[in-house]
Amino acid sequence: MDRTAKADLVSTLNGVFNQSAVVVVAHYKGLTVADMQKLRSQMKQAGATVKVAKNSLAGIALDGTDVASIKPLLKGPTLLAYSGDPVAAAKVAVDFAKTNDKLVILGGAMGKTTLSPDGVKALASLPSLDELRAKIVGLVQAPATKIAQVVNAPAAKLARVFGAYATKDEAA
Structure with a gap:
C-alpha cells in the first residue's frame, strides 16, 4: 500500500470514527473467509459495517475522535465493527461471538464512553x-x-x- 492509499484510508477511518455511534473492537484470529463473509452480511443487514485495517493506521485515524479510548485495544489481528445505531454493531458482534468462539470481543466505545467486553455485551442486550x-x-x-x-x-x-x-x- 503506497503512502497516498494509506492517507486515504486514515482519512476515511477518521470520518467513520467521527460519525459512528458505537465502535466494537474484536480479535478475529482463526476465522475462515466464509465466517468473515457471514459476519459482514449479518452486520450489513443490521445497518453496521465491519472493517479490518492495519492497527497503526487505525490508531492514527483515532486521534482527535471521541472514540480514541479504544486505541490500546488495537493489538494483534483486530477488526472494527461500527454503526450509526448505538446497538446494532454490538448486538451482531455479540451474537456472532456466541456461535463462533474464534471471534473474541475486546471492548469498544460509544461516544466518549469506553466499553469493556461486558459493557459491549450489556449494550447488545438493549x-x-x-x-x-x-x-x-x-x-x-x-x-x-x-x-x-x-x-x-x-x-x-x-x-x-x-x-x-x-x-x-x-x-x-
Whole structure:
C-alpha cells in the first residue's frame, strides 16, 4: 500500500470514527473467509459495517475522535465493527461471538464512553433504535385506542338493548 492509499484510508477511518455511534473492537484470529463473509452480511443487514485495517493506521485515524479510548485495544489481528445505531454493531458482534468462539470481543466505545467486553455485551442486550421507536408508537397509540373503545362502548350497549327489545317484541 503506497503512502497516498494509506492517507486515504486514515482519512476515511477518521470520518467513520467521527460519525459512528458505537465502535466494537474484536480479535478475529482463526476465522475462515466464509465466517468473515457471514459476519459482514449479518452486520450489513443490521445497518453496521465491519472493517479490518492495519492497527497503526487505525490508531492514527483515532486521534482527535471521541472514540480514541479504544486505541490500546488495537493489538494483534483486530477488526472494527461500527454503526450509526448505538446497538446494532454490538448486538451482531455479540451474537456472532456466541456461535463462533474464534471471534473474541475486546471492548469498544460509544461516544466518549469506553466499553469493556461486558459493557459491549450489556449494550447488545438493549433493544435497537427501531424496536424502541415501535414501542413508543405503541404506547402513544394505546391511549387513543382505549379512548375510541370507551366512546364506542355506550353506542354498542344501546344497540344491544334496542336489539334485545326488538327480538322480545317479535317473540311476543
